[in-house]
Amino acid sequence: MSENKTIQETEKEIVEEFSLFDSWDDKYEYIIDLGKKLPPLENEFKKDENRVRGCQSTVWLVADHKNGKVFYKAESDAVIVKGLISLLIRVLSGHTPDEIINAKLDFIQQIGMTTHLAQTRSNGLLAMVKQMKNYALAYKIKSSTSA
Amino acid sequence: MIKSVAIQNELDVNAIRRQFPVLSRKVKGKPLIYFDNAATAQKPQVVIDALVNYYTGYNANIHRGIHTLAEEATAAYEATRDAVTGFINASTREEVIFTRGTTEGINLVAYTWGRQNVKAGDEIIISTIEHHSNIVPWQILCEEKKAVLKVIPVSDSGELLMGEYEKLLNEKTKLVSIVHVSNALGTVNPVKQIIELAHKKGAVVFVDGAQSSVHLDIDVQDMDCDFFAFSSHKVYGPTGIGVLWGKKNLLETMPVFQGGGEMIKEVTFQGTIFNDLPYKYEAGTPNIADTIAFKAALDFVSEIGKEKIRKHEDELLAHATMQLEQIPGLTIIGRAKEKTSLVSFIVDKVHPQDLGILLDNRGIAVRTGHHCAQPCMIRFDIPGTVRASFAMYNTREEIDELITGLKKAIKTLS
Secondary structure, eight states: OOTTSOHHHHHHHHHHHHHTOOSHHHHHHHHHHHHHHSOOOOGGGOSGGGEEEOSSSEEEEEEEEETTEEEEEEEESSHHHHHHHHHHHHHHTTBOHHHHHHOOOTHHHHTTOGGGGSSSSOOSHHHHHHHHHHHHHHHHHHHHHHO | OHHHHHHHHSOOHHHHHTTOGGGGOEETTEEOEEOBTTTOOOOOHHHHHHHHHHHHHOOOOOSSOOSHHHHHHHHHHHHHHHHHHHHTTOSOGGGEEEESSHHHHHHHHIIIIIHHHOOTTOEEEEETTOOGGGTHHHHHHHHHHTOEEEEEOBOTTSOBOHHHHHHHOOTTEEEEEEESBOTTTOBBOOHHHHHHHHHHTTOEEEEEOTTTTTTSOOOHHHHTOSEEEEEGGGGTSOSSOEEEEEOHHHHHHSOOSSOSSSSEEEEETTEEEEOOTTGGGOOSSOOHHHHHHHHHHHHHHHHHOHHHHHHHHHHHHHHHHHHHHTSTTEEEEOOOSSBOSEEEEEETTBOHHHHHHHHHTTTEEOEEEOTTOHHHHHHTTOSOEEEEEOOTTOOHHHHHHHHHHHHHHHHHHO
Protein backbone atom coordinates (compact mmCIF):
# COMPACT_ATOMS: atom_id res chain seq x y z
CA MET A 1 0.00 0.00 0.00
CA SER A 2 1.68 3.24 1.04
CA GLU A 3 4.63 1.66 2.79
CA ASN A 4 7.16 4.17 1.57
CA LYS A 5 5.02 7.25 1.92
CA THR A 6 3.92 9.09 5.01
CA ILE A 7 0.24 9.79 5.61
CA GLN A 8 0.82 13.43 4.71
CA GLU A 9 2.54 12.49 1.46
CA THR A 10 -0.34 10.28 0.38
CA GLU A 11 -2.82 13.00 1.33
CA LYS A 12 -0.86 15.50 -0.77
CA GLU A 13 -0.81 13.08 -3.68
CA ILE A 14 -4.61 12.68 -3.56
CA VAL A 15 -5.13 16.44 -3.37
CA GLU A 16 -2.94 16.81 -6.47
CA GLU A 17 -4.92 14.14 -8.31
CA PHE A 18 -8.18 15.89 -7.51
CA SER A 19 -6.84 19.26 -8.59
CA LEU A 20 -6.87 17.91 -12.15
CA PHE A 21 -10.67 17.76 -12.16
CA ASP A 22 -12.47 20.94 -12.93
CA SER A 23 -16.02 19.77 -12.34
CA TRP A 24 -17.87 18.02 -9.55
CA ASP A 25 -19.05 15.48 -12.10
CA ASP A 26 -15.47 14.46 -12.82
CA LYS A 27 -14.61 14.25 -9.12
CA TYR A 28 -17.55 12.01 -8.43
CA GLU A 29 -16.93 9.87 -11.49
CA TYR A 30 -13.40 9.28 -10.19
CA ILE A 31 -14.66 8.42 -6.70
CA ILE A 32 -17.31 6.09 -8.13
CA ASP A 33 -14.61 4.44 -10.20
CA LEU A 34 -12.49 3.93 -7.09
CA GLY A 35 -15.56 2.54 -5.34
CA LYS A 36 -16.19 0.04 -8.09
CA LYS A 37 -12.55 -1.08 -7.99
CA LEU A 38 -12.43 -1.56 -4.20
CA PRO A 39 -11.97 -5.28 -3.63
CA PRO A 40 -15.10 -6.77 -2.05
CA LEU A 41 -14.86 -7.76 1.58
CA GLU A 42 -15.14 -11.48 2.15
CA ASN A 43 -18.63 -12.43 3.34
CA GLU A 44 -17.27 -13.83 6.62
CA PHE A 45 -16.37 -10.27 7.65
CA LYS A 46 -19.81 -8.85 6.83
CA LYS A 47 -21.24 -9.38 10.26
CA ASP A 48 -22.77 -7.08 12.82
CA GLU A 49 -19.63 -6.66 14.90
CA ASN A 50 -17.79 -5.19 11.90
CA ARG A 51 -20.66 -2.97 10.92
CA VAL A 52 -20.26 0.78 11.15
CA ARG A 53 -23.77 2.07 11.21
CA GLY A 54 -24.78 5.11 9.23
CA CYS A 55 -28.29 6.31 8.76
CA GLN A 56 -28.49 5.39 5.09
CA SER A 57 -25.56 3.32 3.97
CA THR A 58 -23.71 0.59 5.78
CA VAL A 59 -19.97 0.20 6.10
CA TRP A 60 -18.16 -2.96 7.19
CA LEU A 61 -14.66 -2.42 8.45
CA VAL A 62 -11.97 -4.85 9.61
CA ALA A 63 -8.43 -4.20 10.74
CA ASP A 64 -5.34 -6.31 11.04
CA HIS A 65 -2.01 -5.71 12.72
CA LYS A 66 1.35 -6.70 11.31
CA ASN A 67 4.90 -5.60 12.24
CA GLY A 68 3.62 -2.69 14.28
CA LYS A 69 1.42 -1.45 11.47
CA VAL A 70 -2.34 -1.43 11.00
CA PHE A 71 -4.01 -2.66 7.82
CA TYR A 72 -7.64 -2.07 6.91
CA LYS A 73 -10.21 -3.68 4.69
CA ALA A 74 -13.71 -2.29 4.22
CA GLU A 75 -16.79 -2.23 2.06
CA SER A 76 -20.09 -0.42 1.79
CA ASP A 77 -23.42 -0.95 0.06
CA ALA A 78 -23.16 2.54 -1.47
CA VAL A 79 -20.55 3.06 -4.17
CA ILE A 80 -19.61 6.70 -3.44
CA VAL A 81 -18.96 5.77 0.18
CA LYS A 82 -16.89 2.86 -1.14
CA GLY A 83 -14.82 5.30 -3.18
CA LEU A 84 -14.21 7.46 -0.14
CA ILE A 85 -13.33 4.34 1.87
CA SER A 86 -10.82 3.44 -0.79
CA LEU A 87 -9.15 6.84 -0.31
CA LEU A 88 -9.11 6.49 3.47
CA ILE A 89 -7.56 3.04 3.23
CA ARG A 90 -4.94 4.35 0.80
CA VAL A 91 -4.03 7.10 3.29
CA LEU A 92 -4.18 5.21 6.58
CA SER A 93 -3.51 1.54 5.91
CA GLY A 94 0.03 0.34 6.55
CA HIS A 95 0.92 2.95 9.14
CA THR A 96 1.67 2.74 12.83
CA PRO A 97 -1.13 3.27 15.37
CA ASP A 98 0.41 6.61 16.43
CA GLU A 99 0.54 7.91 12.87
CA ILE A 100 -3.08 6.90 12.32
CA ILE A 101 -4.34 8.36 15.59
CA ASN A 102 -2.65 11.67 14.84
CA ALA A 103 -3.68 11.88 11.19
CA LYS A 104 -5.68 15.07 10.59
CA LEU A 105 -7.04 13.90 7.24
CA ASP A 106 -7.15 17.43 5.85
CA PHE A 107 -7.27 16.03 2.34
CA ILE A 108 -10.99 15.31 2.72
CA GLN A 109 -11.67 19.01 3.06
CA GLN A 110 -9.14 19.90 0.38
CA ILE A 111 -10.78 17.70 -2.22
CA GLY A 112 -14.20 19.14 -1.32
CA MET A 113 -15.64 16.04 0.29
CA THR A 114 -16.27 17.53 3.73
CA THR A 115 -20.03 17.22 3.24
CA HIS A 116 -19.59 13.48 3.52
CA LEU A 117 -18.20 13.91 7.00
CA ALA A 118 -20.90 16.34 8.09
CA GLN A 119 -23.17 15.48 10.96
CA THR A 120 -26.15 14.81 8.75
CA ARG A 121 -26.29 11.14 9.67
CA SER A 122 -26.33 10.54 5.95
CA ASN A 123 -23.64 7.93 5.87
CA GLY A 124 -21.26 5.99 7.99
CA LEU A 125 -18.10 7.78 6.88
CA LEU A 126 -17.58 9.89 9.97
CA ALA A 127 -18.23 6.82 12.10
CA MET A 128 -15.80 4.92 9.90
CA VAL A 129 -12.94 7.41 10.41
CA LYS A 130 -13.58 7.20 14.14
CA GLN A 131 -13.62 3.40 14.01
CA MET A 132 -10.34 3.30 12.03
CA LYS A 133 -8.71 5.43 14.72
CA ASN A 134 -10.26 3.30 17.45
CA TYR A 135 -8.70 0.17 15.94
CA ALA A 136 -5.33 1.91 15.87
CA LEU A 137 -5.74 2.94 19.48
CA ALA A 138 -6.74 -0.59 20.46
CA TYR A 139 -3.61 -2.03 18.80
CA LYS A 140 -1.48 0.60 20.48
CA ILE A 141 -2.84 -0.30 23.90
CA LYS A 142 -2.60 -4.01 23.14
CA SER A 143 1.04 -3.81 22.02
CA SER A 144 2.09 -1.61 24.94
CA THR A 145 0.53 -3.98 27.49
CA SER A 146 1.99 -7.09 25.88
CA ALA A 147 5.47 -5.55 25.50
CA MET B 1 -63.34 36.30 -21.60
CA ILE B 2 -63.44 32.53 -21.29
CA LYS B 3 -59.69 32.43 -21.79
CA SER B 4 -58.96 34.77 -18.90
CA VAL B 5 -61.15 32.70 -16.58
CA ALA B 6 -59.23 29.63 -17.61
CA ILE B 7 -55.96 31.34 -16.78
CA GLN B 8 -57.26 32.33 -13.37
CA ASN B 9 -57.98 28.72 -12.59
CA GLU B 10 -54.40 27.81 -13.36
CA LEU B 11 -51.60 28.44 -10.96
CA ASP B 12 -49.19 31.13 -12.15
CA VAL B 13 -46.08 29.22 -11.17
CA ASN B 14 -43.65 31.89 -12.26
CA ALA B 15 -45.38 34.51 -10.14
CA ILE B 16 -45.34 32.11 -7.20
CA ARG B 17 -41.67 31.27 -7.68
CA ARG B 18 -40.73 34.92 -7.47
CA GLN B 19 -42.11 35.00 -3.94
CA PHE B 20 -39.67 32.35 -2.70
CA PRO B 21 -36.23 33.98 -2.48
CA VAL B 22 -34.31 30.71 -2.01
CA LEU B 23 -35.49 29.41 -5.39
CA SER B 24 -33.20 31.84 -7.17
CA ARG B 25 -30.05 30.45 -5.59
CA LYS B 26 -27.62 28.07 -7.19
CA VAL B 27 -26.33 24.78 -5.85
CA LYS B 28 -23.06 23.42 -7.21
CA GLY B 29 -23.29 26.05 -9.91
CA LYS B 30 -26.75 24.93 -11.06
CA PRO B 31 -30.17 26.46 -10.38
CA LEU B 32 -31.67 24.89 -7.27
CA ILE B 33 -34.41 22.35 -7.90
CA TYR B 34 -36.03 21.72 -4.56
CA PHE B 35 -37.85 18.39 -4.34
CA ASP B 36 -37.58 17.83 -0.59
CA ASN B 37 -40.85 19.52 0.26
CA ALA B 38 -42.19 16.63 2.31
CA ALA B 39 -39.30 17.25 4.71
CA THR B 40 -39.85 20.99 4.82
CA ALA B 41 -41.24 23.54 2.40
CA GLN B 42 -39.43 26.73 1.40
CA LYS B 43 -40.65 30.05 2.78
CA PRO B 44 -42.28 32.85 0.80
CA GLN B 45 -41.13 36.45 1.32
CA VAL B 46 -44.30 37.28 3.30
CA VAL B 47 -43.31 34.75 5.96
CA ILE B 48 -39.76 36.07 6.16
CA ASP B 49 -41.12 39.64 6.34
CA ALA B 50 -43.48 38.71 9.17
CA LEU B 51 -40.52 37.40 11.19
CA VAL B 52 -38.42 40.49 10.51
CA ASN B 53 -41.33 42.86 11.20
CA TYR B 54 -41.99 41.28 14.56
CA TYR B 55 -38.38 41.54 15.70
CA THR B 56 -37.85 45.01 14.28
CA GLY B 57 -41.24 46.48 15.17
CA TYR B 58 -42.98 44.96 18.16
CA ASN B 59 -40.94 42.26 19.89
CA ALA B 60 -42.49 41.74 23.33
CA ASN B 61 -43.62 38.95 25.60
CA ILE B 62 -47.29 38.24 25.15
CA HIS B 63 -50.45 38.07 27.26
CA ARG B 64 -49.16 39.73 30.44
CA GLY B 65 -47.79 43.08 29.38
CA ILE B 66 -49.98 46.15 29.31
CA HIS B 67 -47.68 48.21 27.13
CA THR B 68 -48.24 48.81 23.42
CA LEU B 69 -45.64 46.36 22.16
CA ALA B 70 -47.03 43.55 24.29
CA GLU B 71 -50.53 44.30 23.07
CA GLU B 72 -49.46 44.28 19.44
CA ALA B 73 -47.50 41.06 19.84
CA THR B 74 -50.38 39.40 21.69
CA ALA B 75 -52.85 40.44 19.02
CA ALA B 76 -50.63 39.08 16.24
CA TYR B 77 -49.98 35.84 18.13
CA GLU B 78 -53.67 35.25 18.79
CA ALA B 79 -54.53 36.16 15.20
CA THR B 80 -52.58 33.07 14.17
CA ARG B 81 -54.82 30.97 16.40
CA ASP B 82 -57.82 32.37 14.55
CA ALA B 83 -56.17 31.67 11.21
CA VAL B 84 -55.51 28.05 12.23
CA THR B 85 -59.09 27.71 13.47
CA GLY B 86 -60.26 28.61 9.98
CA PHE B 87 -57.57 26.59 8.19
CA ILE B 88 -58.69 23.32 9.79
CA ASN B 89 -62.32 24.39 10.40
CA ALA B 90 -62.18 23.91 14.16
CA SER B 91 -65.43 24.81 15.92
CA THR B 92 -63.68 27.07 18.41
CA ARG B 93 -60.26 28.70 18.79
CA GLU B 94 -59.94 27.20 22.29
CA GLU B 95 -59.33 23.84 20.66
CA VAL B 96 -56.19 25.07 18.91
CA ILE B 97 -53.06 24.43 20.98
CA PHE B 98 -49.68 25.66 19.79
CA THR B 99 -46.87 23.13 19.98
CA ARG B 100 -43.35 22.87 18.57
CA GLY B 101 -44.67 20.66 15.79
CA THR B 102 -46.54 17.47 14.97
CA THR B 103 -44.19 15.32 17.06
CA GLU B 104 -44.83 17.39 20.17
CA GLY B 105 -48.58 17.22 19.55
CA ILE B 106 -48.46 13.42 19.48
CA ASN B 107 -46.28 13.30 22.59
CA LEU B 108 -48.56 15.74 24.40
CA VAL B 109 -51.55 13.46 23.88
CA ALA B 110 -49.55 10.32 24.71
CA TYR B 111 -48.35 11.84 27.98
CA THR B 112 -51.67 13.39 29.05
CA TRP B 113 -54.70 11.67 27.57
CA GLY B 114 -52.71 8.44 27.17
CA ARG B 115 -51.55 8.23 30.76
CA GLN B 116 -55.02 9.07 32.01
CA ASN B 117 -56.95 6.65 29.82
CA VAL B 118 -54.80 3.74 28.72
CA LYS B 119 -54.57 0.80 31.12
CA ALA B 120 -52.99 -2.65 31.19
CA GLY B 121 -54.37 -4.87 28.44
CA ASP B 122 -55.78 -1.95 26.43
CA GLU B 123 -54.92 -1.70 22.77
CA ILE B 124 -53.63 1.11 20.56
CA ILE B 125 -53.79 0.78 16.79
CA ILE B 126 -51.34 2.42 14.37
CA SER B 127 -50.36 1.43 10.82
CA THR B 128 -47.32 0.01 9.04
CA ILE B 129 -46.71 3.29 7.22
CA GLU B 130 -46.38 5.58 10.23
CA HIS B 131 -43.56 8.06 10.72
CA HIS B 132 -41.45 7.18 13.78
CA SER B 133 -43.11 10.14 15.53
CA ASN B 134 -46.41 8.30 15.46
CA ILE B 135 -44.88 5.02 16.63
CA VAL B 136 -42.42 5.76 19.41
CA PRO B 137 -44.67 7.84 21.77
CA TRP B 138 -47.26 5.04 21.70
CA GLN B 139 -44.60 2.37 22.18
CA ILE B 140 -43.38 4.20 25.28
CA LEU B 141 -46.95 4.52 26.56
CA CYS B 142 -47.74 0.85 25.90
CA GLU B 143 -44.60 -0.28 27.66
CA GLU B 144 -45.35 1.86 30.67
CA LYS B 145 -49.00 0.84 30.89
CA LYS B 146 -48.58 -2.78 29.74
CA ALA B 147 -50.90 -1.99 26.85
CA VAL B 148 -50.63 -3.56 23.40
CA LEU B 149 -49.66 -1.84 20.16
CA LYS B 150 -51.45 -3.26 17.09
CA VAL B 151 -50.43 -2.49 13.53
CA ILE B 152 -52.64 -2.25 10.44
CA PRO B 153 -50.87 -3.96 7.51
CA VAL B 154 -50.66 -2.42 4.02
CA SER B 155 -51.01 -3.83 0.52
CA ASP B 156 -48.17 -3.94 -2.00
CA SER B 157 -49.45 -0.66 -3.38
CA GLY B 158 -49.06 0.94 0.05
CA GLU B 159 -52.75 1.12 0.97
CA LEU B 160 -54.11 0.14 4.36
CA LEU B 161 -55.86 -3.23 4.44
CA MET B 162 -59.15 -2.00 5.81
CA GLY B 163 -60.51 -5.51 6.38
CA GLU B 164 -57.53 -6.23 8.62
CA TYR B 165 -58.08 -2.94 10.41
CA GLU B 166 -61.67 -3.89 11.20
CA LYS B 167 -60.45 -7.20 12.61
CA LEU B 168 -58.01 -5.38 14.91
CA LEU B 169 -60.73 -3.15 16.36
CA ASN B 170 -62.44 -4.39 19.51
CA GLU B 171 -63.67 -3.20 22.90
CA LYS B 172 -60.10 -3.06 24.20
CA THR B 173 -59.09 -0.54 21.49
CA LYS B 174 -58.61 2.76 23.28
CA LEU B 175 -56.93 4.73 20.54
CA VAL B 176 -56.31 4.64 16.82
CA SER B 177 -53.46 6.93 15.78
CA ILE B 178 -53.14 7.14 12.06
CA VAL B 179 -51.17 9.13 9.53
CA HIS B 180 -53.37 11.11 7.14
CA VAL B 181 -50.80 11.03 4.33
CA SER B 182 -47.73 8.78 4.39
CA ASN B 183 -44.46 10.72 4.27
CA ALA B 184 -42.65 7.76 2.71
CA LEU B 185 -45.19 6.68 0.08
CA GLY B 186 -47.63 9.54 -0.37
CA THR B 187 -50.66 7.33 0.33
CA VAL B 188 -53.74 9.26 1.42
CA ASN B 189 -55.44 7.15 4.07
CA PRO B 190 -59.27 6.91 4.23
CA VAL B 191 -59.36 8.70 7.57
CA LYS B 192 -63.10 9.33 7.66
CA GLN B 193 -63.81 5.64 7.35
CA ILE B 194 -61.07 4.79 9.87
CA ILE B 195 -62.54 7.26 12.36
CA GLU B 196 -66.11 6.06 11.91
CA LEU B 197 -65.12 2.44 12.51
CA ALA B 198 -63.06 3.34 15.57
CA HIS B 199 -65.81 5.45 17.08
CA LYS B 200 -68.22 2.53 16.80
CA LYS B 201 -65.93 0.68 19.21
CA GLY B 202 -65.61 3.70 21.47
CA ALA B 203 -61.98 4.40 20.55
CA VAL B 204 -60.48 7.86 20.23
CA VAL B 205 -58.73 8.76 16.96
CA PHE B 206 -55.58 10.83 16.50
CA VAL B 207 -54.80 11.97 12.96
CA ASP B 208 -51.19 12.86 12.12
CA GLY B 209 -51.59 15.64 9.60
CA ALA B 210 -47.92 16.51 9.10
CA GLN B 211 -48.04 15.67 5.39
CA SER B 212 -51.70 16.26 4.64
CA SER B 213 -52.27 19.79 5.89
CA VAL B 214 -50.31 21.39 3.05
CA HIS B 215 -52.00 19.41 0.28
CA LEU B 216 -55.55 18.56 1.36
CA ASP B 217 -58.45 20.60 2.64
CA ILE B 218 -58.60 19.93 6.35
CA ASP B 219 -61.95 19.97 8.10
CA VAL B 220 -61.58 18.45 11.54
CA GLN B 221 -65.32 18.66 12.19
CA ASP B 222 -66.26 16.85 9.02
CA MET B 223 -63.47 14.30 9.55
CA ASP B 224 -64.72 13.86 13.13
CA CYS B 225 -61.29 12.91 14.47
CA ASP B 226 -60.60 13.55 18.15
CA PHE B 227 -57.09 14.94 17.74
CA PHE B 228 -55.26 16.38 14.76
CA ALA B 229 -51.68 17.63 14.64
CA PHE B 230 -49.57 19.36 12.03
CA SER B 231 -46.44 21.50 11.62
CA SER B 232 -46.10 25.02 10.26
CA HIS B 233 -42.86 24.37 8.41
CA LYS B 234 -44.42 21.93 5.99
CA VAL B 235 -47.09 24.52 5.13
CA TYR B 236 -44.51 27.14 4.01
CA GLY B 237 -44.30 28.55 7.56
CA PRO B 238 -41.40 28.74 10.04
CA THR B 239 -39.96 25.75 11.87
CA GLY B 240 -40.50 25.21 15.59
CA ILE B 241 -44.23 25.86 15.62
CA GLY B 242 -47.13 23.50 15.10
CA VAL B 243 -50.65 22.79 16.14
CA LEU B 244 -52.44 20.23 18.21
CA TRP B 245 -56.16 20.39 17.73
CA GLY B 246 -58.41 18.37 20.02
CA LYS B 247 -62.10 18.14 20.78
CA LYS B 248 -62.90 20.53 23.59
CA ASN B 249 -64.38 17.95 25.95
CA LEU B 250 -61.20 15.85 25.68
CA LEU B 251 -58.82 18.79 26.09
CA GLU B 252 -60.77 19.99 29.11
CA THR B 253 -60.62 16.70 30.96
CA MET B 254 -57.05 15.76 30.09
CA PRO B 255 -54.33 16.42 32.68
CA VAL B 256 -51.80 19.18 31.95
CA PHE B 257 -48.59 18.43 30.05
CA GLN B 258 -45.94 20.88 31.26
CA GLY B 259 -46.19 23.21 34.20
CA GLY B 260 -44.96 26.78 34.23
CA GLY B 261 -46.02 30.28 33.34
CA GLU B 262 -49.00 31.00 31.10
CA MET B 263 -50.73 27.70 31.87
CA ILE B 264 -51.80 28.82 35.35
CA LYS B 265 -54.51 30.99 36.84
CA GLU B 266 -53.29 31.09 40.40
CA VAL B 267 -50.27 29.63 42.14
CA THR B 268 -49.71 29.21 45.87
CA PHE B 269 -47.43 26.73 47.61
CA GLN B 270 -50.56 24.80 48.51
CA GLY B 271 -51.55 24.28 44.92
CA THR B 272 -52.19 25.69 41.48
CA ILE B 273 -55.33 26.47 39.53
CA PHE B 274 -54.68 25.79 35.89
CA ASN B 275 -55.61 28.16 33.12
CA ASP B 276 -58.47 27.60 30.67
CA LEU B 277 -58.09 26.23 27.17
CA PRO B 278 -56.01 26.67 25.10
CA TYR B 279 -53.46 28.17 27.52
CA LYS B 280 -53.63 25.16 29.84
CA TYR B 281 -51.26 23.36 27.42
CA GLU B 282 -49.00 26.30 26.56
CA ALA B 283 -46.53 26.55 29.43
CA GLY B 284 -43.76 29.11 29.29
CA THR B 285 -43.04 31.91 26.83
CA PRO B 286 -44.11 30.49 23.49
CA ASN B 287 -42.42 30.73 20.12
CA ILE B 288 -43.95 34.14 19.45
CA ALA B 289 -42.11 35.18 16.28
CA ASP B 290 -42.63 31.91 14.43
CA THR B 291 -46.26 31.70 15.50
CA ILE B 292 -46.91 35.18 14.11
CA ALA B 293 -45.17 34.34 10.83
CA PHE B 294 -47.10 31.06 10.64
CA LYS B 295 -50.24 33.12 9.95
CA ALA B 296 -48.54 34.73 6.97
CA ALA B 297 -47.94 31.23 5.57
CA LEU B 298 -51.53 30.11 6.13
CA ASP B 299 -52.87 33.30 4.52
CA PHE B 300 -50.49 32.83 1.61
CA VAL B 301 -51.75 29.29 0.97
CA SER B 302 -55.40 30.25 1.45
CA GLU B 303 -55.15 33.22 -0.90
CA ILE B 304 -53.79 31.08 -3.72
CA GLY B 305 -56.29 28.36 -2.85
CA LYS B 306 -55.59 24.77 -1.95
CA GLU B 307 -57.70 23.48 -4.82
CA LYS B 308 -55.57 25.28 -7.38
CA ILE B 309 -52.39 24.14 -5.66
CA ARG B 310 -53.62 20.56 -5.50
CA LYS B 311 -54.47 20.54 -9.19
CA HIS B 312 -50.98 21.79 -10.06
CA GLU B 313 -49.31 19.28 -7.73
CA ASP B 314 -51.41 16.41 -9.09
CA GLU B 315 -50.25 17.27 -12.57
CA LEU B 316 -46.64 17.27 -11.39
CA LEU B 317 -47.15 13.89 -9.73
CA ALA B 318 -48.71 12.41 -12.86
CA HIS B 319 -45.92 13.79 -15.04
CA ALA B 320 -43.18 12.54 -12.69
CA THR B 321 -44.80 9.11 -12.32
CA MET B 322 -45.12 8.69 -16.06
CA GLN B 323 -41.52 9.72 -16.71
CA LEU B 324 -40.06 7.62 -13.91
CA GLU B 325 -41.93 4.52 -15.08
CA GLN B 326 -39.98 4.69 -18.33
CA ILE B 327 -36.59 4.38 -16.66
CA PRO B 328 -35.40 0.77 -16.87
CA GLY B 329 -34.76 -0.85 -13.49
CA LEU B 330 -36.69 1.80 -11.58
CA THR B 331 -39.54 0.76 -9.28
CA ILE B 332 -41.96 3.19 -7.71
CA ILE B 333 -42.72 2.28 -4.10
CA GLY B 334 -46.24 3.32 -3.15
CA ARG B 335 -48.83 3.05 -5.89
CA ALA B 336 -51.92 3.98 -3.92
CA LYS B 337 -54.91 5.18 -5.92
CA GLU B 338 -55.02 8.34 -3.88
CA LYS B 339 -51.66 10.02 -3.33
CA THR B 340 -50.31 13.48 -2.66
CA SER B 341 -47.51 14.90 -4.79
CA LEU B 342 -44.73 12.62 -3.66
CA VAL B 343 -42.96 9.81 -5.42
CA SER B 344 -40.70 7.29 -3.74
CA PHE B 345 -38.61 4.93 -5.82
CA ILE B 346 -35.71 2.53 -5.93
CA VAL B 347 -33.37 1.55 -8.76
CA ASP B 348 -31.96 -1.94 -9.28
CA LYS B 349 -28.42 -2.39 -7.95
CA VAL B 350 -28.08 1.33 -7.16
CA HIS B 351 -28.01 2.66 -3.61
CA PRO B 352 -30.47 5.55 -3.00
CA GLN B 353 -27.73 7.54 -1.28
CA ASP B 354 -25.52 7.46 -4.37
CA LEU B 355 -28.41 8.77 -6.47
CA GLY B 356 -29.06 11.51 -3.90
CA ILE B 357 -25.43 12.66 -3.98
CA LEU B 358 -25.26 12.76 -7.77
CA LEU B 359 -28.58 14.59 -8.04
CA ASP B 360 -27.38 17.16 -5.50
CA ASN B 361 -24.41 17.61 -7.76
CA ARG B 362 -26.88 18.86 -10.38
CA GLY B 363 -28.58 21.17 -7.89
CA ILE B 364 -31.49 18.78 -7.35
CA ALA B 365 -32.51 18.26 -3.72
CA VAL B 366 -34.27 14.95 -3.06
CA ARG B 367 -34.44 12.89 0.09
CA THR B 368 -32.92 9.45 0.35
CA GLY B 369 -33.07 6.87 3.09
CA HIS B 370 -35.79 5.38 5.24
CA HIS B 371 -37.67 8.68 5.77
CA CYS B 372 -38.02 7.98 9.50
CA ALA B 373 -40.41 5.19 8.60
CA GLN B 374 -38.25 2.10 9.06
CA PRO B 375 -41.15 -0.34 9.64
CA CYS B 376 -42.58 0.82 6.31
CA MET B 377 -39.24 0.11 4.58
CA ILE B 378 -39.09 -3.31 6.23
CA ARG B 379 -42.59 -4.03 4.90
CA PHE B 380 -41.33 -3.43 1.36
CA ASP B 381 -38.04 -5.19 2.08
CA ILE B 382 -35.89 -2.24 1.04
CA PRO B 383 -33.26 -0.25 2.96
CA GLY B 384 -34.66 3.04 1.73
CA THR B 385 -35.88 4.96 -1.29
CA VAL B 386 -35.24 8.14 -3.21
CA ARG B 387 -38.12 10.50 -2.57
CA ALA B 388 -39.05 13.49 -4.70
CA SER B 389 -41.85 15.56 -3.21
CA PHE B 390 -43.42 18.49 -5.03
CA ALA B 391 -44.78 21.82 -3.90
CA MET B 392 -46.73 24.66 -5.49
CA TYR B 393 -43.55 26.25 -6.89
CA ASN B 394 -42.24 23.19 -8.72
CA THR B 395 -42.52 22.82 -12.49
CA ARG B 396 -42.68 20.15 -15.17
CA GLU B 397 -39.34 21.40 -16.47
CA GLU B 398 -37.77 20.72 -13.08
CA ILE B 399 -39.14 17.19 -13.19
CA ASP B 400 -37.62 16.76 -16.65
CA GLU B 401 -34.30 17.86 -15.18
CA LEU B 402 -34.71 15.25 -12.45
CA ILE B 403 -35.31 12.56 -15.06
CA THR B 404 -32.26 13.63 -17.07
CA GLY B 405 -30.17 13.72 -13.89
CA LEU B 406 -31.42 10.32 -12.80
CA LYS B 407 -30.66 8.68 -16.13
CA LYS B 408 -27.16 10.10 -16.09
CA ALA B 409 -26.60 9.08 -12.45
CA ILE B 410 -27.81 5.55 -13.07
CA LYS B 411 -25.47 5.27 -16.04
CA THR B 412 -22.51 6.51 -13.98
CA LEU B 413 -23.31 4.23 -11.07
CA SER B 414 -23.98 0.98 -12.90
